[in-house]
């Protein structure tokens with residue numbers, strides 16, 4: 217598990233690194249605009265009231281390979297002169313009736329005053345043959361998976377907050393984009409991180425979890441388990457996450473399961489947040505229930521949907537929350553023994569010490585700084601929240617407050633706001649002072665003493681001991697199961 221987490225974390229970290237580096241104000245998910253720039257734009261808008269610009273994309277694709285996707289893009293009310301590949305790697309696979317200029321922009325036809333149109337196609341099978349990664353396009357059996365950035369060209373010149381409507385004119389397409397009426401919607405700066413779409417044969421299930429919709433799409437390929445059993449796994453995981461947040465993290469989530477022939481277990485996962493959450497989990501053909509419930513990836517990715525996204529900061533908080541809470545949620549689901557959970561924390565929380573005590577969480581030197589540095593931050597914050605509230609409240613109460621204020625993964629928040637809104641529900645500042653101590657520089661902390669107070673230790677044989685007479689044993693119980701401890705906790 218350790219190795220798997222390490223190797224998978226590499227890819228997850230890389231993704232968010234990529235996402236952050238590309239997420240300049242004009243390229244980031246919804247709301248990802250530098251505050252000063254947003255204020256300036258609002259002031260300018262108030263004076264000049266530019267014409268309302270909107271863009272509509274109509275997407276058609278064959279039900280079977282080869283998946284050459286045809287798109288008609290039309291923008292009205294603005295100054296769009298052309299369209300350019302959102303993902304540069306697809307450029308060789310785009311054909312269009314508009315000539316591509318030296319900058320790679322396909323010139324749009326001016327079909328009426330203020331109306332720019334381009335008809336183009338993208339050979340997603342060609343992209344999949346060259347890249348074979350879900351960041352661009354990847355075939356699974358007779359089906360294909362791609363993010364929207366691989367087939368939606370972005371309007372040029374770029375503007376923020378332009379509403380985009382996407383309509384799929386052919387069947388056999390599943391998309392995680394946010395649905396409104398007959399269209400899927402996003403705003404222009406979300407194009408680069410817009411979520412996944414599937415093409416070709418998939419097996420689908422509609423799952424109602426806590427009043428929210430989970431659209432399950434199982435890509436083509438041999439698999440040991442029937443769809444209904446996989447659907448139960450996904451629904452139970454989503455229910456665990458919804459129970460944690462006391463509400464669904466999103467009204468609609470696309471979960472794509474992608475089987476790989478000949479392999480066992482859960483292999484890889486990723487969530488793209490805009491404009492709705494889309495989770496992809498790659499699993500082996502032979503994946504069976506014990507492996508599914510023992511694995512961390514699905515719950516980790518579903519959890520991300522319930523917290524805000526951050527740009528150029530806070531990656532450690534984003535990943536730390538998911539790293540810390542995934543095992544706790546699986547314990548609450550009955551999928552993870554408490555002793556195994558503490559074994560994982562005893563082994564891995566020390567991997568966060570360098571970031572917390574020396575480098576500062578915002579200055580990671582290796583992947584564990586982000587994941588376990590952030591996880592250790594969350595453990596300390598959770599314990600402190602229990603201490604100051606006499607055991608009544610935990611960090612989870614703060615996170616519920618953030619989600620209640622609209623802070624889901626499709627929204628980009630300043631880190632300071634996420635910490636302050638969480639603290640507001642805890643009755644005392646917990647996260648803000650802890651981040652002030654550890655985000656930009658290291659500060660000392662005594663992790664062995666904390667584990668001792670919680671009553672968690674390894675014995676001489678390497679087994680985990682849980683001591684119910686330890687001073688913070690009631691807190692330990694509350695951390696794992698979320699219920700108030702039976703006895704008041706002395707700060």
Ligand SMILES: [Zn+2]
Nearest residue numbers: 228516535538
């Ligand atoms: Zn993650």
